[in-house]
Amino acid sequence: MEYVVIAVVVAVLLVAAVLAFVVPRRRGRIKERPEKPRPGVDYPPGVGDDATPAVDEQRRTVSDVTLPEPATVEPEVDQQAVDEIVAVPVERPEPAAGRLTRLRARLAQSQSTLGRGLLGLLSRERLDEDTWEEIEDTLLTADLGVTPTQELVERLRTRSRVEGLTDPGQARAVLREELITLVDPSLDRSLRTDRHVAENRPAVVLVVGVNGTGKTTTVGKLARVLVAEDRDVLLAAADTFRAAAADQLTTWGDRVGVPTVRGPEGGDPGSVAFEAVKAGIEQEVDTVLVDTAGRLQTKVGLMDELGKIKRVVEKHGPVDEVLLVLDATTGQNGMMQARVFGEVVDVTGVVLTKLDGTAKGGIVVAVQRELGVPVKLVGLGEGADDLAPFDPEEFVDGILG
Numbered sequence: 001m002e003y004v005v006i007a008v009v010v011a012v013l014l015v016a017a018v019l020a021f022v023v024p025r026r027r028g029r030i031k032e033r034p035e036k037p038r039p040g041v042d043y044p045p046g047v048g049d050d051a052t053p054a055v056d057e058q059r060r061t062v063s064d065v066t067l068p069e070p071a072t073v074e075p076e077v078d079q080q081a082v083d084e085i086v087a088v089p090v091e092r093p094e095p096a097a098g099r100l101t102r103l104r105a106r107l108a109q110s111q112s113t114l115g116r117g118l119l120g121l122l123s124r125e126r127l128d129e130d131t132w133e134e135i136e137d138t139l140l141t142a143d144l145g146v147t148p149t150q151e152l153v154e155r156l157r158t159r160s161r162v163e164g165l166t167d168p169g170q171a172r173a174v175l176r177e178e179l180i181t182l183v184d185p186s187l188d189r190s191l192r193t194d195r196h197v198a199e200n201r202p203a204v205v206l207v208v209g210v211n212g213t214g215k216t217t218t219v220g221k222l223a224r225v226l227v228a229e230d231r232d233v234l235l236a237a238a239d240t241f242r243a244a245a246a247d248q249l250t251t252w253g254d255r256v257g258v259p260t261v262r263g264p265e266g267g268d269p270g271s272v273a274f275e276a277v278k279a280g281i282e283q284e285v286d287t288v289l290v291d292t293a294g295r296l297q298t299k300v301g302l303m304d305e306l307g308k309i310k311r312v313v314e315k316h317g318p319v320d321e322v323l324l325v326l327d328a329t330t331g332q333n334g335m336m337q338a339r340v341f342g343e344v345v346d347v348t349g350v351v352l353t354k355l356d357g358t359a360k361g362g363i364v365v366a367v368q369r370e371l372g373v374p375v376k377l378v379g380l381g382e383g384a385d386d387l388a389p390f391d392p393e394e395f396v397d398g399i400l401g
């Protein structure tokens with residue numbers, strides 16, 4: 001019996017040893033078997049191939065993916081910038097009345113050669129031919145123009161013969177009177193900017209001129225004059241040649257809370273002007289001010305375009321004012337500009353800018369004669385409120401100091 005038990009144990013041990021040797025080898029053989037080629041990895045996938053990764057491919061579980069740490073730092077807010085956006089401070093411009101009185105010192109400064117020169121000559125003890133010639137030269141140098149100069153000298157000669165001008169006070173009074181007559185106080189210098197109530201449409205002002213005369217600045221300053229009179233104004237940036245011009249105009253408008261209608265750079269300026277007036281009608285504003293691109297009066301194509309802008313705008317109704325902006329420092333060239341612009345767009349008023357930078361105040365008379373239209377506004381500086389309604393008496397007083 002003992003031998004039987006020993007034999008069974010030996011047999012069991014033998015079977016266990018055989019199993020321990022054979023099974024791992026079989027497992028090893030399974031592992032070594034070459035992997036099935038995978039579409040998209042081992043060869044380009046074809047019809048019927050499974051697009052998903054092989055089932056036995058190792059995958060990342062959700063718990064393996066590292067997620068970003070939740071933000072603990074609050075984004076920084078520039079409170080000052082936010083406040084500025086929320087409440088853009090709207091300026092309260094200076095009223096237009098009496099502006100020329102404030103700006104008279106500028107006129108006196110720039111025109112002193114003319115005023116003092118004339119007074120000095122007229123108060124001489126003897127007004128001989130040489131003196132009259134000097135007076136004539138002084139007036140011509142101030143760009144008064146040949147005919148107005150001859151007229152003025154003739155009248156002064158007559159009055160000197162009749163009244164005698166030896167007293168400086170009297171000479172000043174006579175010169176003042178004659179200059180005012182020459183500048184012509186009878187001309188209607190009012191700006192037609194009132195809304196057409198019966199027709200339910202705004203007044204339209206078109207601002208034209210050659211490059212750099214101060215059109216955009218004038219539109220901006222004029223908007224301020226109107227805002228100071230509690231008018232609702234809308235600006236049209238019909239200068240589509242330069243994006244900077246539209247930006248400049250928008251900035252002027254923003255400062256006094258006036259909106260600006262603008263179009264794409266290089267777009268049709270006529271359609272910008274048309275859309276602006278349309279918006280002005282819809283928004284029931286009082287006045288639409290249209291800024292146009294600077295153009296040389298010699299460029300026929302550009303002058304035709306200006307005529308077209310006016311015609312397009314007039315589909316809404318007649319344009320109330322066409323203001324020609326002239327740079328007073330350009331002298332006689334300004335006269336050429338006045339002539340050609342007048343032919344193309346029927347100028348109704350002149351804005352003479354940069355009078356603070358020239359002694360050639362005589363251009364006021366010359367341009368009025370040339371165009372047959374009055375100077376309505378004068379620019380006397382780069383400041384936002386340095387545009388004044390033109391007043392002949394104030395102007396002459398400024399010249400005479």
Ligand SMILES: Nc1nc2c(ncn2[C@@H]2O[C@H](COP(=O)(O)OP(=O)(O)OP(=O)(O)O)[C@@H](O)[C@H]2O)c(=O)[nH]1
Pocket residue numbers: 209210211212213214215216217218239245293294295353354355356357378379380381382386
């Ligand atoms: N001193 C002085 N400078 C002025 C006056 N009016 C305008 N300017 C200056 O003239 C320059 C030209 O003015 P803008 O308004 O840009 O001229 P613009 O006619 O619109 O110019 P373009 O669009 O290029 O044709 C600017 O530097 C203005 O500040 C003025 O009355 N006096």
